[in-house]
Amino acid sequence: MDKDQALQNTLNPQTEKEVQRNLRLDLLRQRRTRISVMSVLLLALVSTAVFGTLENPLEYTLSNIGNFFNYRWLFIVWAIVTGIAIQSSMLALFQLEEYYKKISYVYVGISVSMLVLTAITPALKDIYPFWQIVHTAFSGLHALFLLLAIFPFLKRTSNENPRLKRNINVWLIVIWGGGILSMAVLGKSAIFELWFFIGMILFLLYLSLILFEEKIVKMSVSYMRDEADLNLAIEKLFINKKF
Numbered sequence: 001m002d003k004d005q006a007l008q009n010t011l012n013p014q015t016e017k018e019v020q021r022n023l024r025l026d027l028l029r030q031r032r033t034r035i036s037v038m039s040v041l042l043l044a045l046v047s048t049a050v051f052g053t054l055e056n057p058l059e060y061t062l063s064n065i066g067n068f069f070n071y072r073w074l075f076i077v078w079a080i081v082t083g084i085a086i087q088s089s090m091l092a093l094f095q096l097e098e099y100y101k102k103i104s105y106v107y108v109g110i111s112v113s114m115l116v117l118t119a120i121t122p123a124l125k126d127i128y129p130f131w132q133i134v135h136t137a138f139s140g141l142h143a144l145f146l147l148l149a150i151f152p153f154l155k156r157t158s159n160e161n162p163r164l165k166r167n168i169n170v171w172l173i174v175i176w177g178g179g180i181l182s183m184a185v186l187g188k189s190a191i192f193e194l195w196f197f198i199g200m201i202l203f204l205l206y207l208s209l210i211l212f213e214e215k216i217v218k219m220s221v222s223y224m225r226d227e228a229d230l231n232l233a234i235e236k237l238f239i240n241k242k243f
Helices: 001-051 061-068 072-097 101-120 130-158 163-185 190-223 230-238
Strands: none
Touching: 001 061, 001 072, 001 230, 061 072, 061 163, 061 190, 072 101, 072 130, 072 190, 101 130, 101 190, 130 163
């Protein structure tokens, strides 16, 4: 018994050290992931704002700009960049919140595929009436599968974080209500697309900022629980990164 206890005492410091090291690595990994996610979302936000205002956004939808003018390839590149940004951010949030509902992952992939197919398919009603219908169908399917993927996740997140429920609801009202209201007031659908994509990207930026920060704070508290000086601990963790 004494030998077992001695052995346990010998192993515990090493085990604790390994646990702390793994926690530190995970903490740094979460910080890097947050920076990466927010960077691609910011890139998508800038590209959407720039592309959507190449022509009058009150007159021309994103599809109109990509098909009526000489911006065909820019439209396809915009769709790929935005699709990748939305997909990567949503999957990162799913992983962060340990949301492993497989069908939602499938829906995210389908949604992004539909966005790229929307850009690839011509939207010239007078010249290609059939492809205009296909283009419209792809566009609708993109929005549908995006909502199917994110709504269950938002519902679970709201239930587990009641303080976020109101903010999430406000964001959804602003994205959808604001877009529909602008379309009703202006009598055009052009601004709705730009409103929807910019609103959705900003919403994902907000979720990334809040949820990653919450996770990082919890992990930091756990990692630094034995530190006497919190400022010194933060310096050791994020400035001196030698393990």
